[in-house]
Every structure is written in structure tokens, then in C-alpha cells.
Amino acid sequence: MSKKELIKKIASLVKTSITNTETFYNAFEKTVIKTITTEQPKVIISNKIGTFRLKTSKARNGFNPNTKEIIKIPASTRIIFKVAGSLKKEVKSLVLEE
Secondary structure, three states: OHHHHHHHHHHHHHHOHHHHHHHHHHHHHHHHHHHHHHHHHHHEEEOOOOOEEEEOOOOOEEEEEOOOEEEEEOOEEEEEEEOOOHHHHHHHHHHHHH
């Protein structure tokens, strides 16, 4: 589902205009991004959807299989999304057609 499709679907569910829904969605996106990058290392989107958090990985050695040399991988900060348990249960109960 694209962003445009999501906005249309939300607008029809809450019976509001696409413009208002898009404004809300963009503000929501900006708030999540600003919060996780500047204010808090953990952002709970919803108990039914999941949580974004930052994770710092330690510096480590890696291996380049092409040149067979050991390379140093620097420490970095990554963003992790953990899916909520209730959503996992719903997805597991789905039967996908092949």
C-alpha cells in the first residue's frame, strides 16, 4: 500500500478530507522522526502496531570475501522496529494463498 492509498483509506474511515488526513499524516511522520532522532531513543507508535528504538552496535571486525582481508566496521547507531505481540498474532493467523 502506498502513502497515497493509506491516506485515502484513513480519510474514508474517519470521514474527513484527504487534505486534512495528509496534513495529519505528515505531522505524525515528522513528530516520530524528530522524537527518535533528538529527544527519546524509544518511540511507541501503538501497543497494537509496535515500537521504534535506537540501538548502538559496537565496532567490530568484518571479512571481505573478495579480497580476503579483515576490515574494521565502525560503531554505528541503527533504528530498530519491534512489532507488537498482538499484531504478530494476527499475522500468524492469516492464511496466504499460493
